[in-house]
Amino acid sequence: MNVTRGFTGRPRVADPGLPPGQYDARDEWPVLSAEVTPDLRPADWSFRIGGLVERPRTWDWEAARALPASAYEGDIHCVTGWSKFGVRFGGVSLDAFLDVVRPRASATHAVAYSHTGYTTNLPLADLTGGRAWIVWEYDGEPLAPEHGGPARLLVPHLYFWKSAKWIAGLTLLDHDEPGFWEGNGYHERGNPWEEQRYSGD
Amino acid sequence: MTETATTETATTTFTPPTRFAVPGRIAVGEQVAARWQTATLTGIRRETPHAATFRFAVPRWAGHLPGQHVMLRLTAPDGYAAQRHYSIASAPDDSGHLELTLDHVPGGEVSDWFHTVARPGDTVEMRGPLSGFFAWPGDRPALLLGAGSGVVPLMSMVRHHRARGLTVPLRMVVSARSPEELIYARELGAETTAVFTRSAPTGAPVGRMAAAHVAPLLAEQPEGGWEAYVCGSNGFAEHASRLLVAAGQPVDRIRIERFG
Numbered sequence: 001m002n003v004t005r006g007f008t009g010r011p012r013v014a015d016p017g018l019p020p021g022q023y024d025a026r027d028e029w030p031v032l033s034a035e036v037t038p039d040l041r042p043a044d045w046s047f048r049i050g051g052l053v054e055r056p057r058t059w060d061w062e063a064a065r066a067l068p069a070s071a072y073e074g075d076i077h078c079v080t081g082w083s084k085f086g087v088r089f090g091g092v093s094l095d096a097f098l099d100v101v102r103p104r105a106s107a108t109h110a111v112a113y114s115h116t117g118y119t120t121n122l123p124l125a126d127l128t129g130g131r132a133w134i135v136w137e138y139d140g141e142p143l144a145p146e147h148g149g150p151a152r153l154l155v156p157h158l159y160f161w162k163s164a165k166w167i168a169g170l171t172l173l174d175h176d177e178p179g180f181w182e183g184n185g186y187h188e189r190g191n192p193w194e195e196q197r198y199s200g201d
Numbered sequence: 202m203t204e205t206a207t208t209e210t211a212t213t214t215f216t217p218p219t220r221f222a223v224p225g226r227i228a229v230g231e232q233v234a235a236r237w238q239t240a241t242l243t244g245i246r247r248e249t250p251h252a253a254t255f256r257f258a259v260p261r262w263a264g265h266l267p268g269q270h271v272m273l274r275l276t277a278p279d280g281y282a283a284q285r286h287y288s289i290a291s292a293p294d295d296s297g298h299l300e301l302t303l304d305h306v307p308g309g310e311v312s313d314w315f316h317t318v319a320r321p322g323d324t325v326e327m328r329g330p331l332s333g334f335f336a337w338p339g340d341r342p343a344l345l346l347g348a349g350s351g352v353v354p355l356m357s358m359v360r361h362h363r364a365r366g367l368t369v370p371l372r373m374v375v376s377a378r379s380p381e382e383l384i385y386a387r388e389l390g391a392e393t394t395a396v397f398t399r400s401a402p403t404g405a406p407v408g409r410m411a412a413a414h415v416a417p418l419l420a421e422q423p424e425g426g427w428e429a430y431v432c433g434s435n436g437f438a439e440h441a442s443r444l445l446v447a448a449g450q451p452v453d454r455i456r457i458e459r460f461g
Binding site: 001002003004005006007008009010012021023030031032033034035036037038080081116117146180181183184185198199200201 | 225234235239275276277278279280281282283284285286310314318319323324325326328331332333334335435438439442443445446452453455456457458459460
């Protein structure tokens with residue numbers, strides 16, 4: 001352990017909800033997108049699932065919102081170090097979309113892509129079983145554009161760069177393929193509890 | 202709305218059906234960047250009342266490109282560790298040193314240590330360089346917009362431009378609250394326009410960065426067009442990126458680094 005002379009750090013708070021190396025951002029919700037926030041209206045938004053599925057499909061705003069509502073209440077963790085506790089997102093479970101398109105048995109991974117062209121890769125297992133959502137509400141209000149509105153992917157058990165803003169679709173693959181940050185040195189999976197920030201962690 | 206039940210090809214390289222986001226500029230040396238190294242503080246230089254530059258010796262530093270950042274780790278005696286990302290201020294060189302310029306953030310456990318405790322000889326842990334996205338190798342014309350300590354990674358680009366005697370066009374517009382708060386003020390040259398939001402030198406206007414600062418630069422399109430780099434708070438980044446888009450800069454040639 002390399003102790004830094006004279007460093008004490010902030011008061012310790014025993015918090016089992018805080019992954020290693022993270023701090024509680026409290027009321028802050030930093031915005032870290034690397035691209036220009038798009039001017040995307042709900043009427044221009046669409047969400048498609050294609051690739052290794054039985055029935056590729058595109059949903060528009062109304063069709064997506066007609067699916068059964070599902071909410072996430074819990075924590076989110078950003079690779080830059082902040083975590084945010086007790087957030088509330090509203091939308092639809094990704095399972096509801098996947099049930100429609102029926103992934104093929106050969107599908108193991110997905111690339112999520114945004115209306116900006118941003119991409120991120122995920123194992124299919126991280127997107128199923130009630131652990132991922134398409135969300136359009138935050139704290140009961142429409143999701144703000146800078147936070148990914150009108151709709152973003154939400155995969156809260158992984159670092160938040162996996163939760164692609166302005167989500168446009170998923171392509172299911174039989175192999176893993178690095179997305180935008182993963183191609184810039186970030187970890188392929190990004191599990192905050194194992195502190196998988198960068199490639200090689 | 203169900204489409205035809207054909208399975209799409211998914212074994213070829215995947216390309217989003219939408220416009221590409223700006224790709225990374227360089228491949229990152231992943232194994233090198235992942236390794237924690239000991240960085241020894243060798244000097245502290247005051248820049249403004251709230252910002253200072255910290256120079257580190259990092260003997261095994263693998264080199265970086267302007268615009269990249271590092272992750273620092275400070276460890277307390279009880280094992281508590283704090284990690285933060287900081288942009289590299291210095292241009293790449295072979296000195297075995299690099300510099301970071303840190304704002305003193307009220308209540309910030311890491312920046313508070315740097316500004317009140319740190320002295321030459323102290324060691325911290327460092328990993329990097331990180332991210333090839335905001336990097337500028339010095340190849341394309343660069344248009345740099347920064348505010349506050351958002352000027353730090355941009356200054357690495359300006360310094361690199363000067364140190365290498367590059368002829369590719371480079372212009373910078375920086376926003377600061379006042380002349381006293383303008384980081385690197387003495388170093389800024391003809392490539393830079395400073396904008397002051399609270400108080401300005403006599404005769405200079407006070408106000409936010411505006412279309413009048415950005416549009417003339419986009420009017421003088423260099424060959425191949427500008428690669429735009431924006432760095433600052435989210436509020437500044439949103440504002441500056443909108444100015445660029447409104448002035449005609451393509452969104453896929455705008456790279457943004459936001460604090461947080």
